[in-house]
Amino acid sequence: MITGGGGQLSTALEQTRPDWVEASILTIDQLDMTDSTMVERVTQANQPHAVINAGAYTAVDAAESDEENARLVNRDGAANLAASCARVGARMVQVSTDFVFDGSIREPRGPRDTTNPLSVYGRTKLEGEEVVLDLLGDRAVVVRTAWLYSAGGANFVNTMLRLMRERGQVRVVNDQIGTPTWANSLAGAIWCMLERELSGIHHWTDDGTASWYDFAVAIAEIGKEKGLLDSMPGIDPVPSSEFPTPARRPSYSVMDKQDTWKKLQGTQCVPCAHWRDNLSSMLEELNGG
């Protein structure tokens, strides 16, 4: 059973679903996580072996002035799912974020490193992790990811391609470092984690690191190569201070994946692809490939 139907990750989970899996992908109308009665009824009806929580309140800036609703979805919704999973004996995959870290240490962060979210979104996602692990113990796996994009979603890649076409010139921040991650790569990793019955906290992003500026340059270069852009746009690196946002974001949020890679050795998920290669695959998909 997969929540958040219509979102980037749930769509990627559908696209990458292995043959051994039967999945019910439920939109918010079919399963609103914040409604515990509905969650219990739908879970009892489906009797899932596993629930993947791909639904979330993901509007990072809006959450700063909407804490109650962000918490209702990201913590309480996750808790409702975990409680129902416990009652039917299902495993649960809770997807979380690199924004649980504050970015003050400029080294890849491991699953056991200290968290300190800077935003309401990060805090409520961390609370969601904690409640799921409390309720389900080793029947739960928390998967932290970052900088997700997919061909169909509203995300940085699609926004950049549009702005590059419309304006021919963009300004992009160069002082936030992380790892762009194709939703299909995360989805594939989630299937591998379920296959191996992993538990506890795991990190999954594509390989490598980038600033948003590096990411934009790669989008332009590969986008032009694939015929998605007629010409190379101008791209100016700027500090985050030029784009003030309501939510504070970590300036460095690269995550250490070594432990997860070790546990997934022998599956099709490792070796994990570099973000630039996965960007190329996504742009190929956009190009109709």
Ligand SMILES: NC(=O)c1ccc[n+]([C@@H]2O[C@H](COP(=O)([O-])OP(=O)(O)OC[C@H]3O[C@@H](n4cnc5c(N)ncnc54)[C@H](OP(=O)(O)O)[C@@H]3O)[C@@H](O)[C@H]2O)c1
């Ligand atoms: N996007 C990123 O860059 C990023 C980075 C790190 C971690 N993550 C995490 O990765 C996961 C997947 O993100 P995504 O990019 O696929 O997000 P997304 O495209 O925004 O999809 C989230 C989905 O959850 C749904 N939803 C919202 N409230 C819900 C509720 N009460 N019950 C059921 N569904 C609800 C949304 O429906 P509506 O559209 O109707 O609201 C939407 O379909 C999330 O846990 C997110 O926190 C994302």
